[in-house]
Amino acid sequence: MDKQKFYITTPIYYPSDKLHIGHTYCTVATDAIARYHRLRGEDVMFLTGTDEHGQKIEDKAKEAGVTPQEFVDKIVCGERGVLDLWKLMNISNDRFIRTTDSYHVAAIQRIFKKLYDNGDIYKGTYKGKYCKPCESFWTESQLVDGKCPDCGREVQDAEEEAYFFRLSKYADKIQDLLENTDFLQPRSRVNEMVNNFIKPGLEDLCVSRTSFTWGVPVDFDPGHVVYVWVDALSNYITALGYENDQYDDYAKYWPADVHIVGKEIVRFHSIIWPAMLMSLGEPLPKHVFGHGWLLLDGGKMSKSKGNVVDPYILAEHFGVDALRFFLMRTFPFGTDGNFSNELLIQTINTDLANDLGNLVSRTTAMVGKYFGGRLPEGCGSWDAPESFDTELIAMASGLRAKYEEAMDAYAPHKALDEVFKVIQRANKYIDENAPWALAKDMEANGKRLAHVMYNLLEATRICAILLTPFMPESMDKLFQQIGAGEDCRTWDSAAVWGSLSDTAAPTKGENLFPRVDMDKALQELEEAAEAAKKAALPDIELEPQLTETVDFDTFCKSDFRAVKVKACENVKKSAKLLKFTLDDGTGTDRQILSGIAAYYKPEELVGKTLLAIVNLPPRKMMGQESCGMLISAVHTEKGEEKLNLIMLDDRIPAGAKMC
Ligand code: ME8
Numbered sequence: 001m002d003k004q005k006f007y008i009t010t011p012i013y014y015p016s017d018k019l020h021i022g023h024t025y026c027t028v029a030t031d032a033i034a035r036y037h038r039l040r041g042e043d044v045m046f047l048t049g050t051d052e053h054g055q056k057i058e059d060k061a062k063e064a065g066v067t068p069q070e071f072v073d074k075i076v077c078g079e080r081g082v083l084d085l086w087k088l089m090n091i092s093n094d095r096f097i098r099t100t101d102s103y104h105v106a107a108i109q110r111i112f113k114k115l116y117d118n119g120d121i122y123k124g125t126y127k128g129k130y131c132k133p134c135e136s137f138w139t140e141s142q143l144v145d146g147k148c149p150d151c152g153r154e155v156q157d158a159e160e161e162a163y164f165f166r167l168s169k170y171a172d173k174i175q176d177l178l179e180n181t182d183f184l185q186p187r188s189r190v191n192e193m194v195n196n197f198i199k200p201g202l203e204d205l206c207v208s209r210t211s212f213t214w215g216v217p218v219d220f221d222p223g224h225v226v227y228v229w230v231d232a233l234s235n236y237i238t239a240l241g242y243e244n245d246q247y248d249d250y251a252k253y254w255p256a257d258v259h260i261v262g263k264e265i266v267r268f269h270s271i272i273w274p275a276m277l278m279s280l281g282e283p284l285p286k287h288v289f290g291h292g293w294l295l296l297d298g299g300k301m302s303k304s305k306g307n308v309v310d311p312y313i314l315a316e317h318f319g320v321d322a323l324r325f326f327l328m329r330t331f332p333f334g335t336d337g338n339f340s341n342e343l344l345i346q347t348i349n350t351d352l353a354n355d356l357g358n359l360v361s362r363t364t365a366m367v368g369k370y371f372g373g374r375l376p377e378g379c380g381s382w383d384a385p386e387s388f389d390t391e392l393i394a395m396a397s398g399l400r401a402k403y404e405e406a407m408d409a410y411a412p413h414k415a416l417d418e419v420f421k422v423i424q425r426a427n428k429y430i431d432e433n434a435p436w437a438l439a440k441d442m443e444a445n446g447k448r449l450a451h452v453m454y455n456l457l458e459a460t461r462i463c464a465i466l467l468t469p470f471m472p473e474s475m476d477k478l479f480q481q482i483g484a485g486e487d488c489r490t491w492d493s494a495a496v497w498g499s500l501s502d503t504a505a506p507t508k509g510e511n512l513f514p515r516v517d518m519d520k521a522l523q524e525l526e527e528a529a530e531a532a533k534k535a536a537l538p539d540i541e542l543e544p545q546l547t548e549t550v551d552f553d554t555f556c557k558s559d560f561r562a563v564k565v566k567a568c569e570n571v572k573k574s575a576k577l578l579k580f581t582l583d584d585g586t587g588t589d590r591q592i593l594s595g596i597a598a599y600y601k602p603e604e605l606v607g608k609t610l611l612a613i614v615n616l617p618p619r620k621m622m623g624q625e626s627c628g629m630l631i632s633a634v635h636t637e638k639g640e641e642k643l644n645l646i647m648l649d650d651r652i653p654a655g656a657k658m659c
Pocket residue numbers: 010011012013014015021022023025026051232233234235260261262263264265292293294295300301
């Protein structure tokens with residue numbers, strides 16, 4: 001029999017900056033759902049990628065002095081870029097699409113032409129505001145105080161020839177799709193779409209631009225590039241081979257089972273995308289699921305606010321699986337949630353170190369201590385079960401069904417909640433049975449003790465199977481520790497109590513989830529974030545050159561001379577000032593004070609030949625007179641100001657004039 005197909009996607013990420021924990025949240029969730037379907041034995045296609053066109057990327061590349069392609073290549077493929085992050089987070093995508101891939105670009109041109117040929121794209125005029133110096137079009141809402149958001153200058157009314165998509169034509173059909181089917185989930189997002197976007201009247205959508213070039217060119221009308229959302233949304237079908245020969249999976253996997261997307265882009269996925277597909281005459285995806293945002297201090301994370309959380313730092317600090325688990329366990333998937341490092345550490349300590357970690361380490365240690373590491377044959381059954389035996393067995397046996405219901409409703413947090421109810425029940429079961437008391441008389445209680453151990457291992461095994469989509473690597477280790485072979489790690493065996501051999505040989509292994517010291521970890525995270533911020537600063541930053549000119553005669557009035565340092569000392573009560581006694585060639589010592597104590601020790605400067613301007617009017621600092629100024633070079637390195645005194649060749653005599 002053919003395996004059931006399951007096609008799942010994440011949004012394709014916009015590589016204008018490095019990805020943060022919010023993006024990671026979305027991808028980890030999609031990965032856990034994809035892994036769940038694989039665990040069930042389905043034929044899964046999991047797609048992710050990057051959305052690389054558009055004016056913003058073009059502008060950022062210009063700012064960075066590189067081509068747009070070089071710019072996106074660095075963020076997607078460079079060190080600690082998008083691909084590195086997904087590898088680190090153990091993301092199991094089957095395919096990765098970049099909208100700059102040539103097969104996608106060619107397919108977009110064909111899709112655009114198809115929409116045009118069937119009459120759904122027509123040429124019109126895009127009206128907006130134009131900033132002449134920036135050569136940029138803006139909409140009214142993009143302006144800041146009515147002015148250009150880039151340069152702050154006045155804008156003028158302008159028109160640009162553009163193509164439009166007949167979105168209005170599909171308004172009724174889309175409203176019906178949203179209101180009368182389960183296409184858009186969670187249900188709470190439906191009203192928002194219908195009331196805010198469809199009922200006020202769907203306008204036709206501008207789908208080409210001529211004011212920038214970084215996009216897919218409209219091949220039948222040079223100068224126009226395809227609107228970035230038409231380009232981006234189509235990735236879900238071009239990555240399967242729609243209108244291209246790169247892949248041949250369109251018939252197999254389309255329509256998608258679900259597009260997982262963040263709430264702010266639900267509009268594009270539940271209105272524009274189905275309308276495009278209707279126009280192309282293609283089937284619609286079965287579901288769009290709009291998840292909430294991870295907030296920081298109640299607000300959205302953004303690079304411009306400087307409050308993004310770096311997933312690399314967290315994964316390196318706490319482990320990839322702990323981070324994956326935290327993201328899925330803590331925040332209900334359809335709503336917003338407040339991220340904090342404290343919450344992350346608490347979740348690790350409570351759920352992973354205390355509940356799960358302790359259950360595994362206590363059980364495996366006890367089997368080692370009381371049974372030499374192997375349970376006796378026959379311990380899987382017990383003639384007169386206690387009420388806590390039946391309760392634990394019933395909970396663990398019924399867990400898969402509850403978990404499945406939650407996962408199928410895109411509620412991974414609920415699925416995990418069910419798993420942890422069983423883990424907590426199992427820990428209570430240890431206390432109820434007090435194995436340490438039973439072990440005091442092994443002759444009388446040995447059999448009962450073995451049965452208790454078996455029940456604990458079996459409950460743990462079932463939980464571990466269902467935790468695998470969330471923490472694949474750790475669960476692999478856990479299976480080894482409890483002695484569960486391949487045949488009892490399967491989806492089927494998760495519903496069958498007693499699948500674990502009763503002569504299982506668990507071994508107490510490494511501590512899978514060490515407890516985190518909250519204060520120490522918070523401090524280390526702060527330091528790591530500070531170091532990362534510093535590492536991201538430019539290596540060298542220079543003062544901009546002055547554009548105002550100084551006439552030659554004025555310049556010549558400055559008297560620059562070589563001076564030799566006869567003595568140098570710190571000025572009392574000043575952290576900044578050094579006092580120099582200088583030979584300036586006149587035969588009379590010159591005193592100059594200079595605020596460079598942070599950069600030099602006085603003794604290292606004695607005997608040096610320096611450059612000074614000697615005809616500045618004398619001035620007093622800390623009660624001492626300074627006659628002139630020593631010349632230094634300054635620049636900023638990794639955010640820190642650096643200063644170097646200009647040192648001259650010692651063969652230059654004191655008093656020599658610089659010109
Ligand atoms: O929107 N919490 O790309 P993108 C949760 N290229 N999710 C978040 C988040 C946060 N703090 N910040 C971002 C785009 N996301 C388009 C998609 S699809 C055809 C084109 C989510 O990189 C966001 O909600 O700006 C979105 O789903 C995804 O990250 C990509 O955002």
